[in-house]
Amino acid sequence: MKIKPFLVEEWMNAYETQATYNIAETCADSISLEELFTLCEEDLEAFWKSISSKRLTYGDIHGYPSFREGASSLYRTLSPEQIIPTHGAAGANHLAISALVNPNDHIISVMPTYQQLYSIPESIGAEVDILKLTKEDGYQPDLKKLESLLRKDTRAIILNNPNNPTGALMSKETLLRIVALAEKSDAFVFVDEVYRHLVHDDTYSESIVDLYDKGVSTSSMSKVFSLAGIRLGWIAVKDEELKAKILSHRDYNTISCGMIDERIGAVALKDPQKLLKRNRDLVKENLSILTEWVEKEPLITFVRPQAGTTALLHYDLPIPSREFCLRLLDETGAFLTPGDCFGEEHSLRIGYASDTEVLRKGLEAMSGFIKKLQNEQGNPGR
Numbered sequence: 091m092k093i094k095p096f097l098v099e100e101w102m103n104a105y106e107t108q109a110t111y112n113i114a115e116t117c118a119d120s121i122s123l124e125e126l127f128t129l130c131e132e133d134l135e136a137f138w139k140s141i142s143s144k145r146l147t148y149g150d151i152h153g154y155p156s157f158r159e160g161a162s163s164l165y166r167t168l169s170p171e172q173i174i175p176t177h178g179a180a181g182a183n184h185l186a187i188s189a190l191v192n193p194n195d196h197i198i199s200v201m202p203t204y205q206q207l208y209s210i211p212e213s214i215g216a217e218v219d220i221l222k223l224t225k226e227d228g229y230q231p232d233l234k235k236l237e238s239l240l241r242k243d244t245r246a247i248i249l250n251n252p253n254n255p256t257g258a259l260m261s262k263e264t265l266l267r268i269v270a271l272a273e274k275s276d277a278f279v280f281v282d283e284v285y286r287h288l289v290h291d292d293t294y295s296e297s298i299v300d301l302y303d304k305g306v307s308t309s310s311m312s313k314v315f316s317l318a319g320i321r322l323g324w325i326a327v328k329d330e331e332l333k334a335k336i337l338s339h340r341d342y343n344t345i346s347c348g349m350i351d352e353r354i355g356a357v358a359l360k361d362p363q364k365l366l367k368r369n370r371d372l373v374k375e376n377l378s379i380l381t382e383w384v385e386k387e388p389l390i391t392f393v394r395p396q397a398g399t400t401a402l403l404h405y406d407l408p409i410p411s412r413e414f415c416l417r418l419l420d421e422t423g424a425f426l427t428p429g430d431c432f433g434e435e436h437s438l439r440i441g442y443a444s445d446t447e448v449l450r451k452g453l454e455a456m457s458g459f460i461k462k463l464q465n466e467q468g469n470p471g472r
């Protein structure tokens with residue numbers, strides 16, 4: 091199976107470890123087990139004791155019940171049986187798309203977004219139409235254009251909400267309008283919801299599975315729960331036929347998830363609000379720092395993100411985004427992701443949910459670098 095290089099992951103793999111100020115990271119500042127157990131008021135020693143005596147088998151093949159229960163509590167209408175644990179959201183997306191999409195199917199996806207969502211269907215041999223999300227539209231989907239792309243045989247509309255990299259959030263009304271369009275073609279609506287629950291005005295973010303029986307949601311412990319190290323995600327699905335297909339594919343590529351990982355996930359999701367509150371407070375503080383910085387930088391603009399942990403910063407300088415980021419890293423130690431990984435040249439993706447001091451220092455380094463570029467080029471703008 092041929093698949094295009096995964097640009098954003100290749101970028102992170104190549105350079106992330108060289109960063110002094112990593113403001114490319116998309117996870118809300120990761121936490122240790124000690125911090126997690128303190129925050130959740132659980133006994134870490136007792137936890138290790140109970141784990142230590144357990145034989146390390148494949149565990150519960152379809153998932154540890156308390157973890158599935160915790161994940162299902164993040165939805166309004168789901169039961170634990172409708173949660174399929176996976177190896178991160180990356181595993182969830184790969185597994186669910188492989189089960190959902192057939193060669194020659196018609197798929198609609200969006201750009202910019204996480205590349206799995208259009209490159210995996212393409213690699214399966216589907217015909218993928220891209221709905222471009224634009225800065226002018228605040229990165230909200232143009233529903234007229236979406237309607238014009240829809241066909242009688244469209245198999246699925248594949249989206250990401252909140253969106254990585256833009257931080258745009260589709261409202262319940264927008265999602266319902268997309269559902270109404272999908273219903274006409276009896277198409278699935280698949281939404282990667284890995285940044286759900288971090289909404290900056292504290293409103294509830296709807297999941298597609300609560301709005302549509304042919305909705306599929308993927309998510310994980312990595313981003314809004316700060317636990318990427320346990321590599322645990324899930325697919326939330328109501329449609330019984332699709333669920334059976336996913337489980338069949340899962341026997342081939344997953345079998346089960348790690349039993350220790352699932353138990354840690356269960357602790358974090360016993361009361362998900364504890365971690366969510368920590369991370370909402372963090373992103374709010376950091377977003378206000380970022381917004382102030384953007385307002386002070388004449389060559390930088392952005393569409394202020396509504397949710398999640400990332401935003402696209404557009405810059406008005408005659409330098410390609412990759413060169414910008416490579417030089418920035420080399421000359422200052424600050425690390426960002428070039429917009430060309432998302433088909434958005436002359437922009438940079440920032441992950442602003444890092445430790446607050448790292449964000450401050452990273453932005454400071456960027457200010458100095460932008461001035462340096464301006465002096466070099468003797469040119470105030472592109």
Ligand SMILES: Cc1ncc(COP(=O)(O)O)c(C=O)c1O
Pocket residue numbers: 116177178179180181183204250254282284309310311312313318322323
């Ligand atoms: C939109 C989106 N989906 C999925 C993933 C994969 O996350 P994980 O496998 O760590 O859960 C990422 C990671 O950056 C992402 O941004």
